[in-house]
Amino acid sequence: MIPAPLRALPWSMLLTVIAITTLGLATLYSAAGGHMTPWASNQAVRFTLLFSGMFVLSLVPVSFWLRFAYPFYGVTLALLLVVELFGKIGMGAQRWIDLGIIRIQPSEFMKLAIVLTLARFYHRVPPMFVSAPVVLLIPAALIAVPAGLVMLQPVLGTALMITMAGTLLIFMAGTHLRWFMGAGAIVVAMLPIAWGMLHDYQKNRVLTFMDPESDPLGTGYHISQSKIAIGSGGVFGKGFLNGTQSHLAYLPETHTDFIFATMMEEWGMLGGLFVIFAYGYLIWWGLTLALRSSSIFARLTVIGMAFTLFLYVGINLSMVMGLAPVVGIPLPLMSYGGSAMMTVLILLGILMSIYRDNQPRNGAPNGR
Numbered sequence: 001m002i003p004a005p006l007r008a009l010p011w012s013m014l015l016t017v018i019a020i021t022t023l024g025l026a027t028l029y030s031a032a033g034g035h036m037t038p039w040a041s042n043q044a045v046r047f048t049l050l051f052s053g054m055f056v057l058s059l060v061p062v063s064f065w066l067r068f069a070y071p072f073y074g075v076t077l078a079l080l081l082v083v084e085l086f087g088k089i090g091m092g093a094q095r096w097i098d099l100g101i102i103r104i105q106p107s108e109f110m111k112l113a114i115v116l117t118l119a120r121f122y123h124r125v126p127p128m129f130v131s132a133p134v135v136l137l138i139p140a141a142l143i144a145v146p147a148g149l150v151m152l153q154p155v156l157g158t159a160l161m162i163t164m165a166g167t168l169l170i171f172m173a174g175t176h177l178r179w180f181m182g183a184g185a186i187v188v189a190m191l192p193i194a195w196g197m198l199h200d201y202q203k204n205r206v207l208t209f210m211d212p213e214s215d216p217l218g219t220g221y222h223i224s225q226s227k228i229a230i231g232s233g234g235v236f237g238k239g240f241l242n243g244t245q246s247h248l249a250y251l252p253e254t255h256t257d258f259i260f261a262t263m264m265e266e267w268g269m270l271g272g273l274f275v276i277f278a279y280g281y282l283i284w285w286g287l288t289l290a291l292r293s294s295s296i297f298a299r300l301t302v303i304g305m306a307f308t309l310f311l312y313v314g315i316n317l318s319m320v321m322g323l324a325p326v327v328g329i330p331l332p333l334m335s336y337g338g339s340a341m342m343t344v345l346i347l348l349g350i351l352m353s354i355y356r357d358n359q360p361r362n363g364a365p366n367g368r
Contacts, residue, residue: 024334057349079106115304123297157327237268
């Protein structure tokens with residue numbers, strides 16, 4: 001007999017996470033020329049620790065997330081200010097706080113904090129006041145302040161994720177569509193100003209996205225080589241450890257932002273479809289969990305977290321296939337690095353907490 005606590009776990013979700021991470025570790029092993037160091041071994045240790053932490057978070061009651069949403073936002077916002085003043089620079093951006101034994105990237109935490117904060121805010125707002133102008137000013141400010149601080153680092157992709165996730169929650173809370181139409185018109189009118197505020201390398205990324213062949217050996221190199229790697233894999237791929245674009249160093253950032261292209265060169269279209277469907281299942285699991293959630297806070301939190309995961313995956317895959325500008329968003333659970341993996345596993349830990357809260361008291365699961 002399987003104990004009730006184990007039967008109540010979302011095993012299909014957990015196995016999907018393990019499958020994605022295992023394929024990512026295999027790709028990192030291949031990208032290093034068939035060696036566990038320096039990437040695969042470190043990534044495996046990170047995943048083991050963070051995966052265990054995810055189970056610890058799943059034991060936290062939902063009332064805790066509700067109670068500490070605002071303090072979490074406040075602390076993360078303060079850390080963003082610290083980054084602006086004392087942060088370490090990497091990859092052209094000032095985004096880390098170096099504590100010696102660990103480097104903290106507060107912008108990653110803000111992706112979660114903005115969801116929890118807006119979910120708590122709308123949990124207390126009566127439905128008839130959701131679209132009131134005075135009420136709308138508060139969530140707009142909650143989104144704009146951290147997004148602006150992240151833009152100053154400058155990390156455009158993360159700022160977009162914070163803004164898009166926050167905007168979705170405002171919409172899902174029941175705000176009237178006319179406000180979004182008005183905001184959209186304002187955004188379009190301000191595009192020339194926003195363009196002038198971008199750094200030169202950010203402008204080049206947008207121009208390269210529009211015409212990647214204009215500078216194939218310069219700003220368009222990343223996208224061009226990524227497309228070649230993906231296309232050369234064909235249906236079944238070149239075989240494990242047989243990728244040429246990655247092993248011959250034509251494809252840049254094979255272990256981070258462009259790991260999907262590295263994987264597809266060796267595993268082909270079938271490997272790519274597996275990854276897409278696996279991530280799709282995680283997002284679908286989150287959305288079905290939202291439908292089962294009874295409170296406004298839990299429902300909005302799950303929707304926001306699932307959408308954040310969608311943004312991670314959607315932006316990265318669009319980026320490596322030339323469907324979006326290169327904005328430095330990693331593929332979570334696969335790309336080398338601890339920040340995105342930590343964020344996503346914390347995200348899933350919060351979702352498991354809500355999943356556990358939805359279970360009947362006898363421990364029998366409500367769904368898959």
